[in-house]
Amino acid sequence: MRSITLAKNILVCILLSMLLFSAGFAATTPSSDVYTLPTAADTTRFNTLLGQFRCLVCQNESLADSNATLAADLRQQIYERVLQGQSDTDIRRYLVTRYGDYVLFEPPFTLNTTALWILPFLLVLGGSISLCILIQRRKKA
């Protein structure tokens, strides 16, 4: 009986912390530039892509937001590639081969980024478990 309550408490902790993080995934700002694409789908794709890449000059801005000339050049490149009908993967590869994983706001899961991707989940899990154990022990006392 006790272990079931413990498991339930842990689950609640995890769910609550997930709620906390969910606010982080806000929508990206569409590019204000005057790029005209043939279809609405292309325009959406273009704007989504711009939001996914980091400008290398103003490092915390996306290519959609940045006013740096480099960002304008890269917007133009992405625009031309969307027009040509290149896939998102192709466009991503174009940028990554030149500027590295750094241009991606969402870094890929590699050996270098294992800690980055796994640690938050481990911390939430570890935190939830220790919190619940603590609560159970207090209840008993």
Added chain:
Amino acid sequence: MTLKCLRWIPVLMILALIAVLWRGLYLNPKEIPSPLIDRPAPPFQLPNLLNPAVMLDNSLLKNKVTIVNVWASWCAACVEEQQFIRTVAPSSRVQWLGFNYKDDRQEALTWLQQYGNPYNYIATDAQGAAALDWGIYGTPETFVVDKKGFIRYKHIGPISLKDWQKDFVPLLTRLNQETV
């Protein structure tokens, strides 16, 4: 007993966090590692600044260790770097290729007159198109290309005497000894 050991976990975690953040304090976020290291220099075909009728391309990089230095007349840090390059370039035993980035030709020529020209060749990329292929995102930036035409090192920002002695000299000596 086990619970007593567990008590140390938060302490260890905080120490680990401090270590990570401490290291972070001494990293320069402006220095983005280039994915082009140990890869062939991207193809380029750009007009020679001093003689625009002549095009410069990758054949320039063959059989010579080359330093590709990205500069522009609008770049303030380049002035200071230029003074330094002029002191080391003549005795460096490597080829210096200036990469004039997004510049006006006339202003670039005036700038060279004013601050000197240590380069063997200068390629001009007025549109910044070749610069995208090289992963250039600012000035000054410096690449070291080996005799096979592979990029072996990239330096971000002006080269200081310390950078030169620590990062460039040993590498250039090594690359000069390599056979094609």
